[in-house]
Amino acid sequence: MSSAQExxxxxxxxxxxxxxxxxxxxxxxxAVDREDQAQLADLMEPLHAADIADLLEQINAYDRKRLIQxxxxxxxxxxxxxxxxNIREEVIAILNPVVLAEAVRDLESDDVVDLIxxxxxxxxxxxxxxxxxxxxxxxxxxxxxxxxxxxxxxQREVVMxxxxxxVGQVIDFMRESDDLPEQFYHVVLVDPRLRPVGNVTLGRIxxxxxxxxxxxxxxxxxxxxxxxxxxxxxxxxxxxxxxISAPVVDGNGRLVGVITIDDAMAVLDEEHEEDIxxxxxVGEESSLSDRVMDTTKKRFPWLAVNLVxxxxxxxxxxxxxxxxxxxxxxxxxxxxxxxxxxxxxTQSLTVAVRALATRDLTxxxxxxxxxxxxxxxxxxxxxxxxxxxxxxxxxxxxxLLGAVIAISMVINLVVAGLAGxxxxxxxxxxxxxxxxxxGAFVTTVTDVVGFFAFLGLAAMILL
Amino acid sequence: MSSAQExxxxxxxxxxxxxxxxxxxxxxxxAVDREDQAQLADLMEPLHAADIADLLEQINAYDRKRLIQxxxxxxxxxxxxxxxxNIREEVIAILNPVVLAEAVRDLESDDVVDLIxxxxxxxxxxxxxxxxxxxxxxxxxxxxxxxxxxxxxxQREVVMxxxxxxVGQVIDFMRESDDLPEQFYHVVLVDPRLRPVGNVTLGRIxxxxxxxxxxxxxxxxxxxxxxxxxxxxxxxxxxxxxxISAPVVDGNGRLVGVITIDDAMAVLDEEHEEDIxxxxxVGEESSLSDRVMDTTKKRFPWLAVNLVxxxxxxxxxxxxxxxxxxxxxxxxxxxxxxxxxxxxxTQSLTVAVRALATRDLTxxxxxxxxxxxxxxxxxxxxxxxxxxxxxxxxxxxxxLLGAVIAISMVINLVVAGLAGxxxxxxxxxxxxxxxxxxGAFVTTVTDVVGFFAFLGLAAMILL
Numbered sequence: 001m002s003s004a005q006e007x008x009x010x011x012x013x014x015x016x017x018x019x020x021x022x023x024x025x026x027x028x029x030x031a032v033d034r035e036d037q038a039q040l041a042d043l044m045e046p047l048h049a050a051d052i053a054d055l056l057e058q059i060n061a062y063d064r065k066r067l068i069q070x071x072x073x074x075x076x077x078x079x080x081x082x083x084x085x086n087i088r089e090e091v092i093a094i095l096n097p098v099v100l101a102e103a104v105r106d107l108e109s110d111d112v113v114d115l116i117x118x119x120x121x122x123x124x125x126x127x128x129x130x131x132x133x134x135x136x137x138x139x140x141x142x143x144x145x146x147x148x149x150x151x152x153x154x155q156r157e158v159v160m161x162x163x164x165x166x167v168g169q170v171i172d173f174m175r176e177s178d179d180l181p182e183q184f185y186h187v188v189l190v191d192p193r194l195r196p197v198g199n200v201t202l203g204r205i206x207x208x209x210x211x212x213x214x215x216x217x218x219x220x221x222x223x224x225x226x227x228x229x230x231x232x233x234x235x236x237x238x239x240x241x242x243x244i245s246a247p248v249v250d251g252n253g254r255l256v257g258v259i260t261i262d263d264a265m266a267v268l269d270e271e272h273e274e275d276i277x278x279x280x281x282v283g284e285e286s287s288l289s290d291r292v293m294d295t296t297k298k299r300f301p302w303l304a305v306n307l308v309x310x311x312x313x314x315x316x317x318x319x320x321x322x323x324x325x326x327x328x329x330x331x332x333x334x335x336x337x338x339x340x341x342x343x344x345x346t347q348s349l350t351v352a353v354r355a356l357a358t359r360d361l362t363x364x365x366x367x368x369x370x371x372x373x374x375x376x377x378x379x380x381x382x383x384x385x386x387x388x389x390x391x392x393x394x395x396x397x398x399x400l401l402g403a404v405i406a407i408s409m410v411i412n413l414v415v416a417g418l419a420g421x422x423x424x425x426x427x428x429x430x431x432x433x434x435x436x437x438x439g440a441f442v443t444t445v446t447d448v449v450g451f452f453a454f455l456g457l458a459a460m461i462l463l
Numbered sequence: 464m465s466s467a468q469e470x471x472x473x474x475x476x477x478x479x480x481x482x483x484x485x486x487x488x489x490x491x492x493x494a495v496d497r498e499d500q501a502q503l504a505d506l507m508e509p510l511h512a513a514d515i516a517d518l519l520e521q522i523n524a525y526d527r528k529r530l531i532q533x534x535x536x537x538x539x540x541x542x543x544x545x546x547x548x549n550i551r552e553e554v555i556a557i558l559n560p561v562v563l564a565e566a567v568r569d570l571e572s573d574d575v576v577d578l579i580x581x582x583x584x585x586x587x588x589x590x591x592x593x594x595x596x597x598x599x600x601x602x603x604x605x606x607x608x609x610x611x612x613x614x615x616x617x618q619r620e621v622v623m624x625x626x627x628x629x630v631g632q633v634i635d636f637m638r639e640s641d642d643l644p645e646q647f648y649h650v651v652l653v654d655p656r657l658r659p660v661g662n663v664t665l666g667r668i669x670x671x672x673x674x675x676x677x678x679x680x681x682x683x684x685x686x687x688x689x690x691x692x693x694x695x696x697x698x699x700x701x702x703x704x705x706x707i708s709a710p711v712v713d714g715n716g717r718l719v720g721v722i723t724i725d726d727a728m729a730v731l732d733e734e735h736e737e738d739i740x741x742x743x744x745v746g747e748e749s750s751l752s753d754r755v756m757d758t759t760k761k762r763f764p765w766l767a768v769n770l771v772x773x774x775x776x777x778x779x780x781x782x783x784x785x786x787x788x789x790x791x792x793x794x795x796x797x798x799x800x801x802x803x804x805x806x807x808x809t810q811s812l813t814v815a816v817r818a819l820a821t822r823d824l825t826x827x828x829x830x831x832x833x834x835x836x837x838x839x840x841x842x843x844x845x846x847x848x849x850x851x852x853x854x855x856x857x858x859x860x861x862x863l864l865g866a867v868i869a870i871s872m873v874i875n876l877v878v879a880g881l882a883g884x885x886x887x888x889x890x891x892x893x894x895x896x897x898x899x900x901x902g903a904f905v906t907t908v909t910d911v912v913g914f915f916a917f918l919g920l921a922a923m924i925l926l
Contacts, residue, residue: 018700022826048684050703058828159666171669180670183707185648202665203622206634207643221511237481239732240513242725244646262705265728269702272735273817279739280813281806288818288828292835296842299810303843306806307850310799317795324787324794331787331794332780335801335910339773340766343744347762350743354736355751363485365521365751372755379759380766387770447798 020054028055032067040070053082056091057289068094077103081111084287085118086294092123101130108182109138110155110263117143117152142257150234151227153267154248154257157181161214163189163197168210170200183260185245189215194254196224196247224249227256231267236359238264275357278435279350281306305440313338313447320455323463329396330458333388333405337454340384341412341446348373348420349438356428357435370421377417381410400461408453412446419445483517491518495530503533516545519554520752531557540566544574547750548581549757555586564593571645572601573618573726580606580615605720613697614690616730617711617720620644624677626652626660631673633663646723648708652678657717659687659710687712690719694730699822701727738820741898742813744769768903776801776910783918786926792859793921796868800917803847804875804909811836811883812901819891820898833884840880844873863925871916875909882908 024043031040044052056064056079068075068091075095080088080103092100104112104127112131116124116139128136138156145151159180161170170187174180186199198218208217224247225234237243238261248257281302290298317324317334324330352369355361361369385406392402423441424434487506494502507515519527519542531538531554538558543551543566555563567575567590575594579587579602591599601619608614622643624633633650637643649662661681671680687710688697700706701724711720744765753761780787780797787793815832818824824832848869855865886904887897 018696018703019822020825020827025825025827048704050705054823057823058825060831174666174669175672177670180666183664184666185707201646202669203637203643203647206637206665206669207640209638233481239728240481241511242513244648244725261724261728262707265702265724265731268728269731269735272732272739276735276739276742276813276817280742280809282810282813288814288823288832290835292838292842295835296839299807299839300843300846302810303803303806303847306803307799307847310802311854313798313802314795317798321791321795325791328784328788328794331791331797332777332784334794335776335780335798335914336770336773338798339776339910340769343766343769344762346743347745347765350739350745351751354739359482360517360520360751362483362488362521364483364488368523369751372753372758375755376759376762379755380763383763384766384770391774447802451798 020051020058025055025058028067029059029063032063032070035070037070037072040067041074044071044074049076049078050082052079053084057084057087057287061090064091065094072096073099073102075099075103077105077107077111077115080104080115081107084289086287087289088115089119089123092119092127097126097130100126104130105132105135108155108157109135109142110153112139113142113152117147145227148231149227150225150229150231150248150259151257153231153234153263154227154259155181155263156257157184158188158247158255158258159184159186160188160190160194160196160255163191163215165214166210167205167208167212167214167217170205170214171210183262184258185260186219186258187214188247188255188258189218190255195252196249196255198222199245199247201244222246225259226251232271234259235264235267235271239268271357275353275435278433279353279439281439302440306443309440309444309447312444313451316448316451317455320451320459323455323459326463327401327458329398329401330455330462333392333396333401334451334454336388337405337408337412338447338450340409341416341450342443343416344377344380344413345416345420345442345446346439348377348417349424349434349442352421352424353434353438356424361425366425370418373417373421374414375417377413377415378410381413384413385409398462401458404454404457404461408450408457411453412450415449416442416446483514483521488518488521491530492522492526495526495533498533500533500535503530504537507534507537512539512541513545515542516547520547520550520750524553527554528557535559536562536565538562538566540568540570540574540578543567543578544570547752549750550752551578552582552586555582555590560589560593563589567593568595568598571618571620572598572605573616573720575602576605576615580610608690611694612690613688613692613694613711613722614720616694616697616726617690617722618644618726619720620647621651621710621718621721622647622649623651623653623657623659623718626654626678628677629673630668630671630675630677630680633668633677634673646725647721648723649682649721650677651710651718651721652681653718658715659712659718661685662708662710664707685709687716688722689714695734697722698727698730698734702731734820738816738898741896742816742902744902765903769906772903772907772910775907776914779911779914780918783914783922786918786922789926790864790921792861792864793918793925796855796859796864797914797917799851800868800871800875801910801913803872804879804913805906806879807840807843807876808879808883808905808909809902811840811880812887812897812905815884815887816897816901819887824888829888833881836880836884837877838880840876840878841873844876847876848872861925864921867917867920867924871913871920874916875913878912879905879909 028043083091116127142152186201188196189198191197199222200214200217204217221241223237223243227248227250245258245260247255248259250256388409389402389406392405393399419442424438427434427437491506579590605615649664651659652661654660662685663677663680667680684704686700686706690711690713708721708723710718711722713719851872852865852869855868856862882905887901890897890900
């Protein structure tokens with residue numbers, strides 16, 4: 001029986017879709033209520049640290065505190081690594097200093113860096129002090145690289161070999177080494193000045209006779225990253241070139257660490273999360289475990305921006321108060337034009353923001369993309385113009401009203417396609433994250449143009 | 464010097480952010496124009512297949528065809544794997560059948576499956592016929608598993624060893640085997656009935672003396688996936704448990720293949736892309752290389768849905784034509800209430816959709832989340848109510864109008880928080896992708912409630 005099946009068959013473990021069951025959470029909370037340490041340990045034992053972290057995030061702060069205190073010394077460092085940042089700080093504050101020290105000592109240097117970089121000074125120091133000297137120095141060196149850089153992402157534990165060795169020498173070296181990293185996938189070949197020259201996968205080493213030159217086994221695709229490269233670029237390269245691990249070099253090109261695919265995957269995941277949340281105007285690093293006031297504060301600025309754009313739109317409407325007073329049907333229909341423009345603009349801008357993130361929108365195709373979006377707006381605009389003209393005629397019995405709404409629909413959908421593409425591109429050129437700011441700008445444009453075109457045409461044609 | 468630096472220093476290769484430069488594209492197109500095969504080969508030689516695929520996507524169809532024909536036999540299978548689906552079909556149709564056959568023969572079975580599963584029957588068969596018998600059978604077996612399942616994702620090339628072997632036996636076995644997979648990270652230990660019992664990393668094997676029992680080196684975390692499990696669940700487990708590779712088993716629990724992290728990363732990436740595009744109401748599998756008519760058709764349905772919801776909102780407004788005619792300021796201000804509700808609703812629903820996708824929103828915390836979103840709506844609603852009341856008073860000199868807009872703002876933001884959370888959860892329960900449909904429902908609710916509350920209150924209070 002497979003492990004996935006085994007897990008599914010035990011009653012309280014994560015279900016076959018790897019989701020924490022309500023039953024498990026209830027059983028854990030019951031054990032906490034009864035202060036039954038043995039039962040709690042039993043329930044938690046089969047869980048992966050990532051699942052324990054999820055469980056801690058899903059219960060409330062009061063239960064969380066009691067659970068952690070009852071769980072005591074069983075608390076592993078990996079759980080901390082898996083926790084959402086805001087819960088992590090809370091948990092570190094609850095943990096007994098001895099337990100905390102033990103927990104962080106088990107972690108690899110890159111995980112410790114990830115853990116402490118967002119903590120407040122006193123918590124950072126408590127953890128650094130808990131580390132052994134050599135680990136602390138490794139962590140402090142990583143912390144000396146800029147935030148979100150390859151240097152922060154890498155682990156210092158690297159398996160390297162001189163490029164002139166043969167397979168037998170590499171294998172003997174590894175057998176003799178007593179602190180190989182937990183996970184590694186390549187031996188990095190270095191020149192005499194410790195500069196990486198290539199990667200050899202462990203599989204190829206194991207599949208080759210001892211007398212083969214190790215440099216004959218080098219992989220074709222090889223990327224080495226400068227330690228101050230942005231982690232976003234690192235993640236992109238991992239994804240684009242299907243890297244599994246890659247060396248990191250300092251300013252002199254010397255090997256200082258290695259980044260593995262799981263770290264790159266985590267960065268990619270964060271970037272996606274950030275993009276989705278930013279596109280929706282939700283403050284960064286929002287999570288389900290945020291408290292009410294934090295959430296309120298994070299969302300407020302985006303709503304405030306939206307209020308400003310909505311007021312701009314209202315100012316446009318206010319210019320046509322007389323027109324509306326003379327023909328109230330305009331008030332009924334005007335949100336349709338604005339809404340369709342907003343929707344079409346969001347479609348275009350989302351595609352553009354994604355393409356910029358995946359680096360598929362470049363100088364080579366930018367004009368083709370702008371032309372395409374404009375044409376798409378024109379065609380869809382024309383179709384909906386006909387639909388709306390018919391609605392105008394049937395509902396309000398006015399062909400002229402139908403014409404007004406039809407023309408303004410075409411105008412607004414073309415503008416939506418243009419604005420939805422050009423605004424993200426311009427923001428990107430200005431080094432402003434297009435995911436963050438495009439929405440507000442595009443909606444302002446489509447609202448203003450939508451109301452202005454519709455009411456302006458109405459004022460000219462109908463009155 | 465590192466490879467990344469080397470690449471950056473050559474003039475036409477992808478830049479230091481791994482983006483194709485306009486210069487490179489221009490140089491390639493110039494070589495194509497002059498039909499200079501040698502120059503083209505020189506330019507393309509340093510490029511990774513993924514970059515060549517990007518380049519092909521960024522140029523227009525006419526240039527693409529000429530480039531591929533000039534490039535001829537140099538065309539590698541990996542380029543096909545990296546191409547967007549719609550461009551892929553086009554390229555396969557252009558490729559000389561002999562070149563195509565050679566190209567696909569180099570691919571691993573999972574890449575061939577990925578390549579052909581979206582092709583039309585005749586193209587599928589052309590590729591299957593090009594494969595060697597053993598590969599074709601492997602591909603056909605994978606194709607027998609449901610779409611988007613672990614069985615389709617896995618590669619059939621597995622390195623396994625009986626659990627009773629020792630390290631020396633495993634190494635000797637690998638040395639003697641002459642077709643080890645290109646990339647593998649674990650030896651899968653199996654029982655006598657070929658059921659996987661655990662994974663051993665290559666690093667641990669290489670770091671251990673020959674006489675150590677291989678089963679003593681098994682990793683603690685071990686997941687085996689059933690071949691018919693959804694690839695989405697596979698990707699989730701890889702991400703959650705930091706897996707690097709995992710065995711796939713058939714209905715009898717027997718090892719049939721292995722999934723590696725790069726495949727899982729690709730799935731995760733697709734899912735994210737899908738979520739972002741669906742949230743924005745852009746048809747699935749949209750890409751920058753889609754043609755105008757395809758794009759228009761994909762976006763049309765979402766705009767049509769939006770039109771229906773906009774008309775619903777208009778019907779609400781139509782009920783209050785008289786109210787508006789009596790007090791035209793209402794027409795000026797009413798879009799603000801709806802727009803703020805729409806924005807707040809989108810914030811809540813995006814957080815909920817993300818949390819459902821990452822399986823952080825479960826039975827254990829659903830009520831807490833709903834309560835939180837409602838409170839956030841209430842607090843932000845109250846703040847903006849005050850702001851709007853002041854604007855109502857200052858702009859229109861009417862405290863009563865200020866009261867109307869303030870009250871309706873609070874109502875709509877609370878409703879937005881509720882609808883933005885409950886609608887995705889209900890859709891998810893009904894097995895409808897919440898990313899796909901939530902937006903339309905939530906906006907309908909916030910539009911209808913926004914206009915109804917504002918105009919209804921106005922009718923009661925102001926007239």
